[in-house]
Amino acid sequence: MLVLGLETSCDETAAAVVEDGRRVLSDVVSTQVDIHRRWGGVVPELASRNHIVQVMPVVHEALTRADKTLDDIDLLAVTSGPGLIGALLVGLQVAKGLSLATGKPFVGANHLEGHLLAIRLLEDAPAPPFLGLVVSGGHTSLYEVRDYGNYRLVGRTRDDAAGEAYDKTARILGLPYPGGQPIDELAQKGDPEAIRFPRALPGDNLDVSFSGLKTSVLHHVQKHGVPQGQALHDLCASFQEAVADVLSKKLVAAAKKLGHTQLVLCGGVAANSRLRALCKQRAEERGLRMFLPPVRLCTDNGAMIAVAGYEAWRRGLRGDFRLAADPAWRME
Numbered sequence: 001m002l003v004l005g006l007e008t009s010c011d012e013t014a015a016a017v018v019e020d021g022r023r024v025l026s027d028v029v030s031t032q033v034d035i036h037r038r039w040g041g042v043v044p045e046l047a048s049r050n051h052i053v054q055v056m057p058v059v060h061e062a063l064t065r066a067d068k069t070l071d072d073i074d075l076l077a078v079t080s081g082p083g084l085i086g087a088l089l090v091g092l093q094v095a096k097g098l099s100l101a102t103g104k105p106f107v108g109a110n111h112l113e114g115h116l117l118a119i120r121l122l123e124d125a126p127a128p129p130f131l132g133l134v135v136s137g138g139h140t141s142l143y144e145v146r147d148y149g150n151y152r153l154v155g156r157t158r159d160d161a162a163g164e165a166y167d168k169t170a171r172i173l174g175l176p177y178p179g180g181q182p183i184d185e186l187a188q189k190g191d192p193e194a195i196r197f198p199r200a201l202p203g204d205n206l207d208v209s210f211s212g213l214k215t216s217v218l219h220h221v222q223k224h225g226v227p228q229g230q231a232l233h234d235l236c237a238s239f240q241e242a243v244a245d246v247l248s249k250k251l252v253a254a255a256k257k258l259g260h261t262q263l264v265l266c267g268g269v270a271a272n273s274r275l276r277a278l279c280k281q282r283a284e285e286r287g288l289r290m291f292l293p294p295v296r297l298c299t300d301n302g303a304m305i306a307v308a309g310y311e312a313w314r315r316g317l318r319g320d321f322r323l324a325a326d327p328a329w330r331m332e
């Protein structure tokens, strides 16, 4: 079954062709970060307008790279939530339009389910049940994946998402948006023990919190000024260590508490080098298996939506023309 996945929930216009929910034939992502960077974050109206411009060329490119035409596609899968309403509507209307024009069925996919199920694209993918930590710009949520379509939220951030903490910290440090990658790169040459930033909620609870960490970076900068040179590397490494420490500890603690042996990390922040390394290390120390999607499948893409759409279709879900975008769609 060939699925065309379409993703326009935030600032990436993406399309991919995936076979049987497992094999990526093409995966095209057109990012808008250069457009939003000067505003320090995503401007929803600009996002929608640029999706409109990019969406058909991106779909065309995905089909071309897969050496397929719309005729070959069996199912259109589109992110219908959660995300920015105007941005979601672009993808959804395009999927409906293509469906109407070609007679091919379509299905609405959940963006977070897409992040979680991107791991299906690994050759050695875990079968449920597993624990999945979604760490992105908008979400930091820990799910128990009991089966495809059967998810239980077992922990979440009480305030900022992990990616949001990265983006806000980058802003404080005068680094470009989105802040994850620049901080990750600067941290490579820094000392993670230079500054002891706070680790919130290390107790029995499976929730996390990042607003204290961000405030602590702010206080540090107010007191010492924006660091330069080695001091900037050290601050980035110390901040990164705090985020990776909290998330990896919670993940393995959750595995122990809930009796899971397979762990999945996903979402844009799962591209983070230190978080990947620490999660892997702590999981292995406890005899747990850590599954990490390749970096290009961590940030928003169309392939993950094709997988989520494929699985939703197999569960009997069908899109109809009344399907509405749901900006706050809760997967559980």
Ligand code: KG4
Pocket (backbone or CB within 6 Å): 010, 135, 136, 137, 138, 139, 162, 163, 164, 166, 167, 178, 179, 180, 181, 184, 267, 268, 269, 270, 271, 272, 273, 298, 299, 300
């Ligand atoms: O999943 P995603 O592409 O979009 C959302 O659904 O939000 O995640 C974007 C987030 C941004 O906050 C970005 O700063 C963060 O992922 N990110 C990273 C890295 N690459 C992207 N955070 C830490 N380290 C990275 N290497």
Ligand code: ZN
Pocket (backbone or CB within 6 Å): 111, 115, 136, 137, 267, 268, 299, 300
């Ligand atoms: Zn995302």
